[in-house]
Amino acid sequence: DAGVIQSPRHEVTEMGQEVTLRCKPISGHDYLFWYRQTMMRGLELLIYFNNNVPIDDSGMPEDRFSAKMPNASFSTLKIQPSEPRDSAVYFCASSITGAPHNEQFFGPGTRLTVL
C-alpha cells in the first residue's frame, strides 16, 4: 500500500515567492495533519483536518500560511510570500478514526529552503 505521499521532496525558492506543498493521505484516512520541523522549534503541528474540515489551525504561524483540503485525497499548504525563516521540513501525516491509538502515519517530508 502506498503511504502518505508528499511533493515536492525538496523545494528551493527565493524570498517573496509563493510556495505550495502537496500531500496525498493514505486512502480511507479521515484525519490529515501538517507539521513543521525546524532546529529552533522542533516538530510542531501547524493545522489538522478531519473529514476535510480544518479542526485546529492554532499552529499556523501567520496569515502568510494557508492550508486547504478540497477532497479526501488531497491537501495543500501554501506560503505566500515566503521568507527565509520559513525554511524547514514540512511533514504531512494521516490517520483513521478507530485504528489502534489513531496512529498517525507520516509522509517523507518536504525540505523547503527559502533564500
Next chain:
Amino acid sequence: AQTVTQSQPEMSVQEAETVTLSCTYDTSESDYYLFWYKQPPSRQMILVIRQEAYKQQNATENRFSVNFQKAAKSFSLKISDSQLGDAAMYFCAYRAIFGNEKLTFGTGTRLTIIP
C-alpha cells in the same frame, strides 16, 4: 498546555549494549497516549513504540521497551542489543485520547551507535 521534555540532546552507546533515553511530560489529563518515534537520516518518522496511560503494563516491541511512570510523568525508552541501524533522532510524543488529535513532540535525542 501539554509539554514534552527530552533532557538528553545526544546519547551514544556501544553496539550490542543497552541504552535508555529519557522523556518527561506535563499534562492535566488522566488518560492519554505516549509514543516514541525514530527519525533516521532519511528523515522519515517511524513509530517505534506506544503506551496507553491507562495501562500499567509497560509496552514492549522486540528490543524496544518503555518504563512508564505515570505519577512521575516519566516515559523512558530502553533499547537493548543496540544495532547500527538504531542510529537516529528519537522523539517522545504525547497525544490526548479525547479532544485534540495533535501530537506534541519533545526536542529529540540524537543516538549514536559506536561499532
